[in-house]
Amino acid sequence: MIDALGIPQSLLLLGGASDIALAIAQRYLTHRPLRIVLVGRPSRRLAEAVIDLEAAGATVQTVAFDAAQPADHPAVVEQIFAGGDIDVAVVAFGVLGEHPVAALDHREAVALAQVNYVGAVSVGVLLARRLRAQGHGAIVALSSVAGERARRVNFVYGSSKAGLDAFYTGLGYWLEGSGVRVVVVRPGQVRTRMTAGLREQPLTTTPEAVAEVVVRAVWAGRRQVWVPGRLRPVMVVLRHLPGPLFRRLGR
Numbered sequence: 001m002i003d004a005l006g007i008p009q010s011l012l013l014l015g016g017a018s019d020i021a022l023a024i025a026q027r028y029l030t031h032r033p034l035r036i037v038l039v040g041r042p043s044r045r046l047a048e049a050v051i052d053l054e055a056a057g058a059t060v061q062t063v064a065f066d067a068a069q070p071a072d073h074p075a076v077v078e079q080i081f082a083g084g085d086i087d088v089a090v091v092a093f094g095v096l097g098e099h100p101v102a103a104l105d106h107r108e109a110v111a112l113a114q115v116n117y118v119g120a121v122s123v124g125v126l127l128a129r130r131l132r133a134q135g136h137g138a139i140v141a142l143s144s145v146a147g148e149r150a151r152r153v154n155f156v157y158g159s160s161k162a163g164l165d166a167f168y169t170g171l172g173y174w175l176e177g178s179g180v181r182v183v184v185v186r187p188g189q190v191r192t193r194m195t196a197g198l199r200e201q202p203l204t205t206t207p208e209a210v211a212e213v214v215v216r217a218v219w220a221g222r223r224q225v226w227v228p229g230r231l232r233p234v235m236v237v238l239r240h241l242p243g244p245l246f247r248r249l250g251r
Helices: 019-031 043-056 070-082 106-134 155-174 207-221 231-239 243-251
Strands: 011-013 037-041 059-064 088-091 137-142 181-189 224-227
Touching: 011 019, 019 043, 019 088, 019 137, 019 207, 037 043, 037 070, 037 106, 059 070, 070 106, 088 106, 106 137, 106 155, 106 181, 137 155, 137 207, 155 181, 181 207, 207 224, 224 231
Parallel strands: 011 037, 011 088, 037 059, 088 137, 137 181, 181 224
Antiparallel strands: none
């Protein structure tokens, strides 16, 4: 269960090698030891994450997972919940894709959408059913401001995040009254392995800053949060800019 301070006893990280997901885990571990389920493709990064989290006081279980294989997801979720209830589930997997390749290559575009949107919907439905049955919990879905209005430079990625955002926002409404809540997190650019080498944008943030906002949002029962918070009014303006002006800014 999540206590009065918003701290869970168990944490699920789907995309367990994600820099943001691991920062969320480390932030929670500053409060108490946790049972953590790391879900992702077996890799050296995932193995290193287990060592780091155990050193911080966690009991860690790993489960193999491929976001692009939704037919396997029901069995994966069965394995996750075999160890007991999950208090907070973080949906953190995703791929950025390579622009402009994704704009022109059929296989690349479909693969990106399969992971970022189809995979997220697949696990979201399964998690909602499980958490609703246990009567408590929170789902944290890592969206992006890139999904709020498609830009020329990354519209395939942005469209996949727009779909994820809409799905988890609606899922939160559907779960009202069940004891389960959904938090949609909309960061700007975050300094992670995935964005290494990209030109840094204004209001770029860190995994630790995102983690801090997530922990506070779960405690407060928020539906949507932006990281940093100053992005919210910025995105309101950008959503209403005339098309020709927005296209020039979005190159």
